[in-house]
Amino acid sequence: MKVTADFHVHSYYSRDSVITFPLLVEWCKRSGVDVVAIMDHDRFEGAVEFKRLSEDRRSAGLWAPKIIPGQEIRTTRGEICGLFLEAYVPGRLPPDETMRIIRSQGGLVYVPHPFDILKIKRLKASELVELSNLVDIIEVFNGKPRFPAANLLARRFVQKHPYTLAAGSDAHEPTKIGAVRVLLDDFDTPDELMRSLGNARIEGKMYSPFGSALLRLYYRKKYSVVTA
Numbered sequence: 001m002k003v004t005a006d007f008h009v010h011s012y013y014s015r016d017s018v019i020t021f022p023l024l025v026e027w028c029k030r031s032g033v034d035v036v037a038i039m040d041h042d043r044f045e046g047a048v049e050f051k052r053l054s055e056d057r058r059s060a061g062l063w064a065p066k067i068i069p070g071q072e073i074r075t076t077r078g079e080i081c082g083l084f085l086e087a088y089v090p091g092r093l094p095p096d097e098t099m100r101i102i103r104s105q106g107g108l109v110y111v112p113h114p115f116d117i118l119k120i121k122r123l124k125a126s127e128l129v130e131l132s133n134l135v136d137i138i139e140v141f142n143g144k145p146r147f148p149a150a151n152l153l154a155r156r157f158v159q160k161h162p163y164t165l166a167a168g169s170d171a172h173e174p175t176k177i178g179a180v181r182v183l184l185d186d187f188d189t190p191d192e193l194m195r196s197l198g199n200a201r202i203e204g205k206m207y208s209p210f211g212s213a214l215l216r217l218y219y220r221k222k223y224s225v226v227t228a
């Protein structure tokens, strides 16, 4: 069976996101997203909570997207994400150390928006190549890069370097969930995901960070969402 996954979504545990669990369920359903990786900035409680709530709903016979617990971790050289994490990963460590912690939990190392060159701290292409033994997945398409050509640069990079590819909306607002998505064979484990990504289709559209900030204000007001 094919599923649609968004590998980069922030819950309201990220201070710049307004996505609560009920809004996640509503908008995943509306946009046909079956699997979501929760990637909060330097926090892991949201991923744990959303996974539990999703499992509760599903065991009650209600629909909810499947949740992959993840985290977007600030390292000394920019952000690195982990997928299928078991526990919080501490921040501000060198990237290789962060990657080893992710791997030691049985997780997958996912490099988000690798060529968003307007971010001051980030891994350079040469560093990414040096670390390739520790990298599982490159995010080749991000919904909201600060630098508009970042996704093109990422595409060009992976043409020369054989990484496994995935993508995510980087949604901080419910309506952006699934803006960038991956169509792939259903999976449960990290190994199955790596296999499925070998034969996946990435699609979607970029959206503006400015529009996204306005939308966030609207949601904060309408649903009184405060950071958890």
Ligand SMILES: [Zn+2]
Pocket (backbone or CB within 6 Å): 008, 010, 039, 072, 112, 170
């Ligand atoms: Zn993010």
